Amino acid sequence: MGTVIDAANKEANGSLLTDKKVTVVFVLGGPGSGKGTQCANIVQHFGYIHLSAGDLLRAEIKSGSENGTMIQNMIEEGKIVPSEVTIKLLQQAMEESGNDKFLIDGFPRNEENRAAFELVTGIEPNFVLFFDCPEEEMERRLLSRNQGRVDDNIETIRKRFKVFMESSLPVIEYYDSKGKVRKIDAAKPVEKVFEAVKVVFTPSGDQVAV
Numbered sequence: 249m250g251t252v253i254d255a256a257n258k259e260a261n262g263s264l265l266t267d268k269k270v271t272v273v274f275v276l277g278g279p280g281s282g283k284g285t286q287c288a289n290i291v292q293h294f295g296y297i298h299l300s301a302g303d304l305l306r307a308e309i310k311s312g313s314e315n316g317t318m319i320q321n322m323i324e325e326g327k328i329v330p331s332e333v334t335i336k337l338l339q340q341a342m343e344e345s346g347n348d349k350f351l352i353d354g355f356p357r358n359e360e361n362r363a364a365f366e367l368v369t370g371i372e373p374n375f376v377l378f379f380d381c382p383e384e385e386m387e388r389r390l391l392s393r394n395q396g397r398v399d400d401n402i403e404t405i406r407k408r409f410k411v412f413m414e415s416s417l418p419v420i421e422y423y424d425s426k427g428k429v430r431k432i433d434a435a436k437p438v439e440k441v442f443e444a445v446k447v448v449f450t451p452s453g454d455q456v457a458v
């Protein structure tokens with residue numbers, strides 16, 4: 249994307265993103281690590297809006313948009329959709345929500361996602377929640393997710409794991425080098441994982457011993 253267009257985008261989207269202070273938490277982790285499950289819990293307890301990049305892309309396919317076929321093909325192959333498409337959907341959802349605290353789930357998934365979002369929106373995440381889970385466990389979960397997803401088959405799952413290792417982990421490492429990563433052991437049962445998540449979202453002065 250050219251810098252002139254980027255500057256214009258930033259200007260045009262300034263209402264929410266520069267006038268107000270927004271809180272953004274990126275929720276990252278491999279496919280099946282439990283991002284969506286834990287985001288639902290966080291929303292209930294901490295008043296965030298949950299924006300799943302994958303859900304927004306799937307809704308875009310269903311809406312019959314001109315990008316639908318391209319997005320569908322990328323998802324079936326486990327590939328990462330060009331940033332401009334995903335960022336536009338995220339920005340729209342943020343604007344429409346009227347809220348100012350967002351969990352952005354499954355984004356940024358590669359360096360292009362990360363750099364373009366920062367450039368276009370001017371937003372840096374407050375922190376990054378990273379769900380760390382072994383591949384065997386993620387594979388088991390995805391194969392029994394039963395949400396009718398075209399990408400939850402063993403062939404595409406293997407491709408998604410490869411993309412995660414090659415493209416998404418470097419983004420987590422980038423934020424780790426800035427001290428922004430909050431790593432959670434995501435192999436445990438849902439309730440145990442949420443106990444660890446709660447600690448991250450609770451201001452340290454408010455934590456009570458149990």
Ligand SMILES: Nc1ncnc2c1ncn2[C@@H]1O[C@H](COP(=O)(O)OP(=O)(O)O)[C@@H](O)[C@H]1O
Nearest residue numbers: 279280281282283284285389393436437438441
């Ligand atoms: N801690 C957990 N233990 C066992 N199963 C889980 C856990 N967290 C999520 N699941 C299940 O695993 C599948 C993938 O979870 P999901 O939240 O969709 O992950 P992601 O969004 O990271 O792909 C779902 O069927 C979900 O019910």
Ligand SMILES: Nc1ccn([C@@H]2O[C@H](COP(=O)(O)OP(=O)(O)O)[C@@H](O)[C@H]2O)c(=O)n1
Nearest residue numbers: 279280301302323326327328329354355357
């Ligand atoms: N930032 C993103 C997020 C998802 N996607 C696409 O959407 C697919 C599903 O993403 P998802 O976040 O719903 O998947 P899970 O990690 O939740 O299993 C990915 O495999 C990509 O093909 C993308 O292209 N760019």
Ligand SMILES: [Mg+2]
Nearest residue numbers: 283284300302
């Ligand atoms: Mg998900």
